[in-house]
Amino acid sequence: MADHQWNTMRDARFLLDQDTRPPNPVPPVVLTTPAAMRRWRAANTGTVGFVPTMGYLHEGHMDLVRRSIEENLHTVVSIFVNPTQFGPHEDFSRYPRDEVRDLALLSAAGVDAVYLPGANDMYPEGYQTYVDVERVTQPLEGAARPGHFRGVTTVVLKLFNAVGPDRAYFGRKDAQQLRVVQRMTRDLDLGVEVVPCDIVREPDGLAMSSRNVYLSPEQRSAATVLKRSLDEAHLRWAGGERDADTLRATVSRFIDDEPLAELDYISLADNETLEELSGSVVRPALLSMVVKFGKTRLLDNMELA
Secondary structure, three states, X not given: OHHXXXXXXXXXXXXXXXXXXXXXXXXXXXXXXXXXXXXXXXXXXXXXXXXXXXXOOOHHHHHHHXXXXXXXXXXXXXXXXXXXXXXXXXXXXXXXOOHHHXXXXXXXXXXXXXXXXXXHHHOOOOOOOOOOOOHHHOOOHHHHOOOHHHHHHHHHHHHHHHHOOOEEEEEXXXXXXXXXXXXXXXXXXXXXXXXXXXXXXOOXXXXXXXXXXXXXXXXXXXXXXXXXXXXXXXXXXXXXXXXXXXXXXXXXXXXHOOOOOEEEEEEEXXXXXXXXXXXXXXXXXXXXXXXXXXXXXXXXXXXXX
């Protein structure tokens, strides 16, 4: 619950400014260029919470939005399918999109502004500047998807520069992304509070993801094995098991027993550095995996502390 504590002067200002909120939500302002986004920010005083998304919103995104609205005077949501974080054979062209539905959801939630830039606005002709975070990007998704995090950090920095948020909200489902953004924000002294938010799951345990729409009904049912395998490992952890190989093998057995699942990788790593652990685990760890169902890669994880 420490993430929910209000402990800055910005929070005090928010408490004073609450009474100035309109009594009913109004449609958000839609801003499509960095210049327009910066003008909006300059014209709006008080704390700004920011939720960066690639659209096709689900309850996991909306949980971040509600958290931001609760903790800030203004909330901005971006929708941008970022081409620089997709590899040449990944799903950029078919990534699910539904801008009309997304805007309706954000309007109903009471979001103040939606930042909806185009690719040419973010990466104009001649663009050649990128952000590289080093060690924490190298394992896991960094190894499986070369260049992915260079695209993530570059677009997040550009979004931060345009939106000027006080706080930015990221889900724990993309565990490595969260740590990469936290590292970049600290290292570059960006002055943005990165707020981690818990994984939102379907009733059967599957972590919510825009890519779940790719799954066939049979694959969707089989995908519940991810959470079940993590739960079994957590039970063993709670019972005193600390051997890294045993905990990884616990998850692997569950995945291997599901005919529709193909394990891409499983990791038990230091919870902050993401360095892989061996032997007896004596510090907080992140148990994470990627599993394929057909062509769809699903991520899930659990912190062990």
